Amino acid sequence: MSDTAFNQLVPYLKPQSGRCLWLADENLLSANLAANENITVITNRIDLEQHLFRQGWKVFFSDYDFSIIEDNSLDRVVYRISKEKPVVNHIINQAFRCLKPDGQLILSGDKNEGIKSYFNNAKKLFGAGENSKVEKDIWLAVLTKENEEPSRLLDDKNYPELRVTCSDQRFEYYSKPGVFGWDKIDKGSAYLIENLDSFLMTLIEPPSNALDLGCGYGYLSLNLSRLDIPVTATDNNAAAIRACERNFDRYPINAKVVAASCAEGITEKFDLIICNPPFHAGFSVDGDLTDRFLKATHDRLHHRGIACFVTNIHIPIERKAMQYFHQAECIMTNGNFKLVRISHSTD
Ligand SMILES: C[S@@+](CC[C@H](N)C(=O)[O-])C[C@H]1O[C@@H](n2cnc3c(N)ncnc32)[C@H](O)[C@@H]1O
Structure with missing residues (x-):
């Protein structure tokens, strides 16, 4: 099953300079992409971890635990939005922490999944961004980290806490x-x-x-x-x-x-x-x-x-x-x- 929203991110997962993090969610099980050594992957699905590992990716299975990534260390974060709002907000907040100044968060998703409001909220946090409609209801958002400090983080319902x-x-x-x-x-x-x-x-x-x-x-x-x-x-x-x-x-x-x-x-x-x-x-x-x-x-x-x-x-x-x-x-x-x-x- 091919995912149109995810397909918009594929060019960003091809070899480019700089350090990149890809957050991979369950809708990507059929993705077949050549592994890229500049990209680290975090996924919360063990089947996806195994699938990407077999393809040669450097991949970690965790509950989107970003503690393995230092502050201000990434050039790019790539993410096809998930189904649940606290998950998406957690990932946007953590992307802000981990990206270098002028680093970019690339998001894709469907209008019905709330991509437009995620973009608007993320733009306030990051300082700059562009959102473009690529196909029917599918949008691709590119956020640039212009703000040094977060004005207000997105409500992630305290995602990591049990x-x-x-x-x-x-x-x-x-x-x-x-x-x-x-x-x-x-x-x-x-x-x-x-x-x-x-x-x-x-x-x-x-x-x-x-x-x-x-x-x-x-x-x-x-x-x-x-x-x-x-x-x-x-x-x-x-x-x-x-x-x-x-x-x-x-x-x-x-x-x-x-x-x-x-x-x-x-x-x-x-x-x-x-x-x-x-x-x-x-x-x-x-x-x-x-x-x-x-x-x-x-x-x-x-x-x-x-x-x-x-x-x-x-x-x-x-x-x-x-x-x-x-x-x-x-x-x-x-x-x-x-x-x-x-x-x-x-x-
Ligand atoms: C309807 S929920 C039931 C959860 C729990 N048993 C309960 O009663 O509250 C289905 C569960 O299946 C899990 N699940 C989905 N795909 C799976 C897979 N491929 N392998 C194992 N578990 C999976 C989901 O993460 C979810 O926790």
Whole structure:
């Protein structure tokens, strides 16, 4: 899937003089570019880190941690804007700190993603800039650091900080911007946990271990801990991994977190897999991502195990799952969400 907004940045990623930083977000997985030794890449997606590493890029996987970059040290920062406002504002603020005087921040994005207001706010911070419409709703903005000191930084909701964002009778959940649904308990996930016991009754034996596929800040894993079995939580997003680790450190539970795309590299088999799957990659709906989650479930599920997926009732997850499994049926719904029980055998 080619991304028109990202394509505007490609000329800036070709060999040019000076030190450059490229912030790469999830919508760029299909990007194939020759590596450039003057460019450092930071990405918060482990799949993208692996993809770019294989192409020869100098790439770091982190929650957009700019501490590896000194003040006033860069000539150029290149960034196709992300979906979430605090992430974009954090990156614009940090670009200002890291750029040399007269250094440039190159942004691209769609009008519907707010590129025009990001440009206007960034221009106040930087002192100078040009914004041009390149195609339909796609804009390319070039900001120049004329101001020595920031007048007012953009509101990034204190991006790096992990904080308690929500709680229930059992847990207080640490989370942060950059994590899926970071400041709330997802209603679908809550529905899964409310009905976990009736779901587990369909197992012949109690599970001896569990996988939380696409764990976010770890809501499902924390609530599985009452089963007192080892839980592996996995996600491809660096912010989710940080938040989940923080929650697991806080409570005495038998759980570990693994950064991986669709559980790649995890070799263990599991009796129980629980999942509230993602349906969006970047700004677009990604049917292929659902398939990859189902394929990962197929590969990691023990032959006698069961998987429980919670989705919106309109998602045809049962039909998709039948490409990989002998059984996939909706066992419960509340009109908004459904719980789908998936297993290898028809027993
Ligand atoms: C709908 S959220 C569910 C989060 C969490 N389980 C909860 O219940 O709050 C889906 C999660 O899948 C993660 N995700 C998206 N693409 C992924 C991939 N390729 N590999 C692993 N996780 C991914 C997202 O980062 C997000 O945390």
